[in-house]
Every structure is written in C-alpha cells, then in structure tokens.
Amino acid sequence: MKKMLNPRKGVALAMVMVFCIAILGLVTVLVFNTRSHKGSHTYQHDTSRALMAATAAMQLAIYKYRVLPSEYYKIHTLETLKNKGTADAAALNALNSFKTAWMADFQSDNAGSPAAKIKAEIDKSTGGNHSFGVEEFSLVSKAAQGYTRDYLKIRAWGASGDTRKVLEELIEVRISD
Amino acid sequence: MPLSAREKISPPYCPSRRAGLSLVEILMALLILTIAVLPAIGALSGYYGVATRQMEQEMALKLGEAVVNVLMTANYSELKEGAIPALPLNIQTPSGSFSGTMSFAGGYASGTPVTIGKTKYIIGAEVKKIFLAQNIGTPHNNALEFSWISPDAPPPPFGGGAAPPPPPIATYSCFNDLICLKVTVDFGGAKPIELATFRADMAR
Numbered sequence: 001m002k003k004m005l006n007p008r009k010g011v012a013l014a015m016v017m018v019f020c021i022a023i024l025g026l027v028t029v030l031v032f033n034t035r036s037h038k039g040s041h042t043y044q045h046d047t048s049r050a051l052m053a054a055t056a057a058m059q060l061a062i063y064k065y066r067v068l069p070s071e072y073y074k075i076h077t078l079e080t081l082k083n084k085g086t087a088d089a090a091a092l093n094a095l096n097s098f099k100t101a102w103m104a105d106f107q108s109d110n111a112g113s114p115a116a117k118i119k120a121e122i123d124k125s126t127g128g129n130h131s132f133g134v135e136e137f138s139l140v141s142k143a144a145q146g147y148t149r150d151y152l153k154i155r156a157w158g159a160s161g162d163t164r165k166v167l168e169e170l171i172e173v174r175i176s177d
Numbered sequence: 178m179p180l181s182a183r184e185k186i187s188p189p190y191c192p193s194r195r196a197g198l199s200l201v202e203i204l205m206a207l208l209i210l211t212i213a214v215l216p217a218i219g220a221l222s223g224y225y226g227v228a229t230r231q232m233e234q235e236m237a238l239k240l241g242e243a244v245v246n247v248l249m250t251a252n253y254s255e256l257k258e259g260a261i262p263a264l265p266l267n268i269q270t271p272s273g274s275f276s277g278t279m280s281f282a283g284g285y286a287s288g289t290p291v292t293i294g295k296t297k298y299i300i301g302a303e304v305k306k307i308f309l310a311q312n313i314g315t316p317h318n319n320a321l322e323f324s325w326i327s328p329d330a331p332p333p334p335f336g337g338g339a340a341p342p343p344p345p346i347a348t349y350s351c352f353n354d355l356i357c358l359k360v361t362v363d364f365g366g367a368k369p370i371e372l373a374t375f376r377a378d379m380a381r
Contacts, residue, residue, distance in 0.1 A: 012199070016206040020213040030220040034227045041234055045370070048238045052245065052374040059355070063377035064323050067351045071325050105323050114308075114321040118355075118375055121307050125359050125373040171379075 046163035049128050053108075053158030054167040056118055057132040061106055061154045062171065064114070065137075075099055076139045106134035106156075132158040140170070150174070230366065233296050236270065237362040237370045240291060240298055243268060244279070244360045245372055248302065253378045256304050257354055259283040266300075268293070301361040307375075311350040320350040353378045 065072055078095040081087035087095070104110050108119035108131045115132065122130050136155040141148055151170040158165055247264050248256065255261050263278040264286075272294035279289045284304035291298045311320035325348075356376050363369035 010202075012202040012206050013209075016209050020209055023213040023217050027217050027220045030217075030224045034220070034224050041231055044231075044235055044238055048242055048370075048372055051242070052372050055245075055249070056375040059375050059377040060321075062379065063321070063351055063353075063355055066353070066377065067323055067349050068325060101325070114323060117308070117321065121357060122373045122375075125357065126371040128371075 042161065043163060046161040047165060049126065049130060049160035050158040050163045050165040051167070053119075053122065053130040053132040053160060054156045054165050055158070056122060057106060057108075057115065057134050057156035057158060058154055058167055058169060060115060060118060061134050061137055061156065062152070064102075064105060065152060065173075071098075072102065072137075072139075075102055079138075103134060103137065106137075108132050128160055130158065130160050132156065135166070136168075139173075232272075233364045234366060234370070236272070236293060236296070237298055237364045237366070238372075239270070240268065240300060241360045241362045241370050241372045244300055244302055244362075245358055245374060247279075248304070248358045248360070249374075249376055253356075253376070256284075256358075256376070257306065257356055259304065261286075261304070266291070296364055299363040301363075303357075303359040303361075305357040305359065306354045307357045308355040310352050310354050312352070321355060322348040322350045324348045351377075 075095065075098045078087060078091055078098065081091055082095060105113050106115050107113060108115040110116060119130055119132065122128075134154060134156045136153065138153045139150060140153050141150050150173050152173055153168070153170055155166060155168045158167070244266070247266065251261060251264060259281075261281040261284070263280045266275065266277050266279050266289070268275040268291065270293055273292075275291045275293055277289070277291070279286050279300065279302065281302070281304075284306075286300075286302040289300045291300055307319070308321045309317065309319045311317060311322075357373060358376055359371070359373040361369050361371050
C-alpha cells in the first residue's frame, strides 16, 4: 500500500530508457548515413572516370575525322540530300552503310575497333572498367552576314560502373574550297 | 500501533525512504547511458572520418581532373616529345588555394605536393605514346587503323534476303600519335585516384 503511494519511483529509469532509445535512433541514422556516404565515394570516382572515358571518345572521333575527312564528307553530302528529300533509295542505302561503318569505330563494345583498343589501355592504366562511344557526329554550318562557319558537332558518352556521362562539343573546322 | 490520519493520506516525502532507491536508479541509469552513448560516440567518430575522407577524395578527383585539363590544353608537340615545360597549377577551392608548377622530366611528373587545408595531395602525371603514327613505308602494330567500306553495296544473295554489309576496302591510320594522359593523386587514402584519357592533335 505504501509502495503504491510513491508516485516518482522509477521515473529516472524511465527517462534514461527514453534517452537511450533516442541515442540508439541517432546511432542508427548515423550508421545509415555513413553507409550512403561510402556509396557516394564510388559514385564520385565513377563520375570522373566516366568523364575521362567520354573525353577519350571525343578525341578518337576528332582523330578519325583527321584521318578520313573526305570519307566523312561523303556521309555529309548524302545526309544533306536526304534532308532535302532528293536522295534515292540507293543513296539512302549507301548513307546507312557509310554511317554505320563510320560510327562503329567509336564504340568500345565493338571488339577489335579502335575504341576497344583505347578502352583496354584506359582499363589497364587505371584498373577500372570503362566503356564509351559516340552518339552523334555531324557537321553543322552557321551562316551570318559575311561569313559561314562549319562546326563538327560531337556527342560522346563515357561510363564507369553504373555512372554514365555525356559530353557535347562544337569544334570549328575549316573546309577547303 | 494505529497510523494517524496525516500519515495515511500524505505521500512518503521522507528522504530516508527514497535514498537507497535513488542510488540504485542513478547507478543503473549511468550504466544504461554508458552502454548507449559508447556506440553513439563510435558512430559519430566514424561519420566524421567518412565525411573527411569523402571531402579529401572529392578534392583529389577535382585536382586530377584539373591536371588532365591542363594537359589537354598544353602544347601537343611538347607533350608528344616529352619536352614539357613546368606547367602552372593555380587551384582555388573554398578550403584553400594553391599556386605552383608541375615539373616534368621526359613524359613524367612525379610527386608534386599540393597542400589544401590540412591535407597534402601528391600529384603525378604521365604522358605515354600508345598509338603511334604510321606511314605506308614503315608499318607497325601500334597504330590505330580505321577501315572504309566500298561505296558499291554487294548484290543481294540469290533467293532473296537482305544484302550483306559491304566489306572494308581499305584501312587508314593517322600521321599523328594518339597520346595517353594519366594522372595520379595520392591523398593518404587507401587507394590513390587514377584517371586516364587520350588526346589527339587539335592544332590542325
């Protein structure tokens, strides 16, 4: 009877238990946050590597354009005809074949391609697993008063792990008359 | 002995009745709090360590990218020949700034120390000629070769079906090297940051 009349008995323990639960909650949040931070380490590293791979794809595209400029202009001429609507079936077939062959060298997944050789070198140098390619390679012209400028528009992508990055550049070229 | 009316209705305020219980409670509370706080301190310490490491790694990656960008804009001929002069490095970050140079010996730059905040980053760079220029007279196996296909599509096979893709009619290789740029940043982490890319000659 006397025990039941003591209203404050056990209050300290109850409060400590509440504090403990709060602290354990804090620990749980911290542990999960730390785990997600460890994931973002990998993400940052992969992002930089993906950008480097995309840069390599971009440079490879420029390199090939320097080797085979006239071959690329064949594609460009056929594409211009197609856009004007004056290309016949044979021209369209030739355009598809040329374009497929032109772009195949830039994809690191194509075994034996120049891109695959570059990928192997980058993987060997950094110990990572990269892949890259070129999504778009086109020639765009900008005409203004008194001048016309031509640019190569290259959109390249690079990937490392689960991260994929895309780079797009306009590179000024001078086409000899 | 019968209790008085006051003793019956008043709560036990007498300190002597609660003293022993309070001591036990406090001791138990301290024990439980210690058990709960110790992992919290460990977790806080781990969290701080991870956050610091992440900041350092992010800085190391940015430094690596900055050095790659410097090498991408450096003179191509000097890079190719391994005659690179000391490259200026001017880095400004919220944690601190660095102004200095990166000295090359041949195609290598090793151990350029950059201190930002309290962390010391050791930057190394390497310029390698992996894919070499090739002339018709001096063929070799280290050239990148591109193929070109016949403009005339082969005829469709007898009996119908799609025409096969045209076979390559020639291979071409470049008259310039494609050089590999590799940058390493060591910041005391478990593994240094390693970035690599390639560079073509953009001058012409």
